[in-house]
Amino acid sequence: MWRFLGTRIATGALTIWVTTVLVTLLIHAVPGDPVQIMYAQSQGTTPEQIEEVRRSLGLDRSIPVQYLMFMERLFQGDLGNTIRGGQPVLDVILERLPNTLVLACAAMLIAILIGVPIGFLAAYREGSLIDTGLMILAIGGISMPHFWLGLMLLFLFALELGWLPVSGNGPLNLILPAMTLGLSNAAIFARLTRSSMIDVMQQDFVQTAYAKGLPKSLVLRRHVLRAGLLPVVTMMGLQFAFMMGGAIVVENIFSWNGVGRMAVEAIFQRDYPVIQGFILTFSIVVVVVAISIDALYAVLDPRIRRS
Amino acid sequence: MATDMRGRSASPGFWRRMLRSPNGVVGLAIVLTLIFCAAFADVLSPYDPTKMGTGGRFLPPGGEFLLGTDEFGRDMFSRILHGSRITLLVGAVAVGISLTVGMLVGMVAAFRRGWVEAVLMRGTDVLFSFTETLIALSFVAVLGPSLQNAVIAVGVAGIPFYARTCYSAALVETSKPYFEASVAAGAGPARLVFAHLLPNVLPTMIVVATLGVSTAILAAAGLSFLGLGAQPPTSEWGYMLAGSRDYINRAPWLMTIPGLAIAITVLGFNLLGDGLRTSLDPVERR
Numbered sequence: 279m280w281r282f283l284g285t286r287i288a289t290g291a292l293t294i295w296v297t298t299v300l301v302t303l304l305i306h307a308v309p310g311d312p313v314q315i316m317y318a319q320s321q322g323t324t325p326e327q328i329e330e331v332r333r334s335l336g337l338d339r340s341i342p343v344q345y346l347m348f349m350e351r352l353f354q355g356d357l358g359n360t361i362r363g364g365q366p367v368l369d370v371i372l373e374r375l376p377n378t379l380v381l382a383c384a385a386m387l388i389a390i391l392i393g394v395p396i397g398f399l400a401a402y403r404e405g406s407l408i409d410t411g412l413m414i415l416a417i418g419g420i421s422m423p424h425f426w427l428g429l430m431l432l433f434l435f436a437l438e439l440g441w442l443p444v445s446g447n448g449p450l451n452l453i454l455p456a457m458t459l460g461l462s463n464a465a466i467f468a469r470l471t472r473s474s475m476i477d478v479m480q481q482d483f484v485q486t487a488y489a490k491g492l493p494k495s496l497v498l499r500r501h502v503l504r505a506g507l508l509p510v511v512t513m514m515g516l517q518f519a520f521m522m523g524g525a526i527v528v529e530n531i532f533s534w535n536g537v538g539r540m541a542v543e544a545i546f547q548r549d550y551p552v553i554q555g556f557i558l559t560f561s562i563v564v565v566v567v568a569i570s571i572d573a574l575y576a577v578l579d580p581r582i583r584r585s
Numbered sequence: 586m587a588t589d590m591r592g593r594s595a596s597p598g599f600w601r602r603m604l605r606s607p608n609g610v611v612g613l614a615i616v617l618t619l620i621f622c623a624a625f626a627d628v629l630s631p632y633d634p635t636k637m638g639t640g641g642r643f644l645p646p647g648g649e650f651l652l653g654t655d656e657f658g659r660d661m662f663s664r665i666l667h668g669s670r671i672t673l674l675v676g677a678v679a680v681g682i683s684l685t686v687g688m689l690v691g692m693v694a695a696f697r698r699g700w701v702e703a704v705l706m707r708g709t710d711v712l713f714s715f716t717e718t719l720i721a722l723s724f725v726a727v728l729g730p731s732l733q734n735a736v737i738a739v740g741v742a743g744i745p746f747y748a749r750t751c752y753s754a755a756l757v758e759t760s761k762p763y764f765e766a767s768v769a770a771g772a773g774p775a776r777l778v779f780a781h782l783l784p785n786v787l788p789t790m791i792v793v794a795t796l797g798v799s800t801a802i803l804a805a806a807g808l809s810f811l812g813l814g815a816q817p818p819t820s821e822w823g824y825m826l827a828g829s830r831d832y833i834n835r836a837p838w839l840m841t842i843p844g845l846a847i848a849i850t851v852l853g854f855n856l857l858g859d860g861l862r863t864s865l866d867p868v869e870r871r
Contacts, residue, residue, distance in 0.1 A: 293711045307727045421852035423803055425810045426844030433833050523718025527807050542811050545726045553726045560719050
């Protein structure tokens with residue numbers, strides 16, 4: 279088990295390290311002069327000011343030196359200042375990150391609560407009309423663009439019916455974005471749960487359980503469900519990453535004040551320190567969640583726990 | 586032609602199974618319709634898709650303008666038809682990038698083994714945990730928003746997944762007797778990769794790529810929706826959807842129609858991929 283987790287943690291650390299390198303290089307990959315581009319939109323910037331920014335970003339040094347400077351500041355918790363407003367990037371991100379995490383977690387909960395029972399039911403009734411119907415629904419759900427679903431929910435529940443607010447950051451405001459993100463992922467969970475359960479139902483140990491005369495409900499609960507949910511748990515890490523990615527779009531539809539909306543604004547404004555901070559934060563969150571889920575998986579699966 | 590295809594496909598009876606799978610048939614029908622629309626968009630469109638004031642503003646669907654008009658009085662039907670061209674092209678180019686590079690990486694890693702394999706696959710692992718969204722967004726952040734950059738971004742973002750899939754498929758092949766026999770017979774690397782590995786991983790990769798077209802189309806439409814992809818006056822569906830937000834009360838069809846177009850396209854490729862998988866892969870057939 280420790281070997282399994284050790285590999286995962288090493289890959290995660292490598293990912294974050296590669297991110298820091300890529301983030302430093304990112305600004306150099308921009309076609310043209312990044313500082314000029316950043317200030318192209320603001321009027322009356324003097325050449326002296328531009329030189330000042332270039333120095334403060336370390337762009338007048340060689341790339342390896344820039345990287346070391348970046349890492350040194352990073353370890354001091356300094357991600358630089360935003361180009362628009364000059365606030366510390368870390369503060370801006372930390373202020374909004376909880377909103378994104380709340381959205382992603384709520385969506386994950388919705389996706390699991392809807393997707394897993396549907397998948398289980400379909401597997402239980404494999405080959406029946408219910409199964410076919412549910413799986414048609416699921417493939418439809420997977421094909422639905424979440425930004426379209428978001429707009430339609432917004433139109434229906436906020437504008438036509440007026441039950442929920444259009445935008446903002448209260449608890450009621452969470453419902454629509456979380457539903458948007460959750461529903462489109464519920465279909466993925468449903469399909470995965472179904473195929474995993476069907477797989478398990480054909481295994482020898484399930485046949486043995488039936489053969490020794492256990493009632494169906496007990497076999498399903500004790501044997502099939504436990505073993506069948508393991509692949510679903512493994513997928514949760516990847517799904518969380520999808521949710522974080524999906525949050526970028528959904529936050530923009532519902533004006534949810536998270537890091538995704540911040541990132542898109544930063545791309546439009548060419549605010550590179552914010553973009554760098556966002557990429558780094560995103561990959562750290564995804565890596566940490568993935569490792570936590572791998573740890574959970576290792577504890578749940580005896581084959582790994584005892585290895 | 587049927588005999589030809591049957592002779593070449595990985596498992597016999599491919600077309601028979603394909604035509605028996607309801608998913609595959611519906612998917613194929615949708616995709617062929619889309620290709621038809623895209624190919625004959627100029628002939629089928631009653632109006633110029635970018636010409637403003639073709640009709641009045643916000644004319645509802647039905648009547649002279651089949652799908653209504655938008656905020657500039659442009660004909661929605663013509664715009665949707667021309668949009669299919671962009672969508673299919675976006676899907677094809679993005680998947681083409683992911684597939685070509687991904688297959689090359691996967692096959693070389695499985696074939697070369699040793700440190701080449703270690704470097705390529707660890708690199709792929711790292712990029713994979715980066716997630717496609719972040720890779721795509723970073724690319725657009727660097728290159729700047731445009732449809733072309735969005736397609737490149739989506740294509741590059743898909744590489745790790747294709748590389749991984751191709752790698753595991755190729756790895757299975759390299760351990761089969763025919764492959765070992767070929768190595769023993771002294772076949773060179775080019776022959777081994779292109780004559781043996783490639784045709785045998787191709788069925789798997791075709792399924793992955795077909796399903797991948799839908800993912801790529803969704804991702805690119807998502808970028809355009811955010812304003813990071815297609816720019817005006819393109820009739821790209823994601824971009825049209827983004828513009829509809831401001832008129833959601835006044836002209837809801839501006840939202841429903843492009844959204845439906847994306848959903849049907851993506852559904853078509855998903856169903857086709859599903860049908861292909863069950864027809865091509867005798868092991869996974871159920």
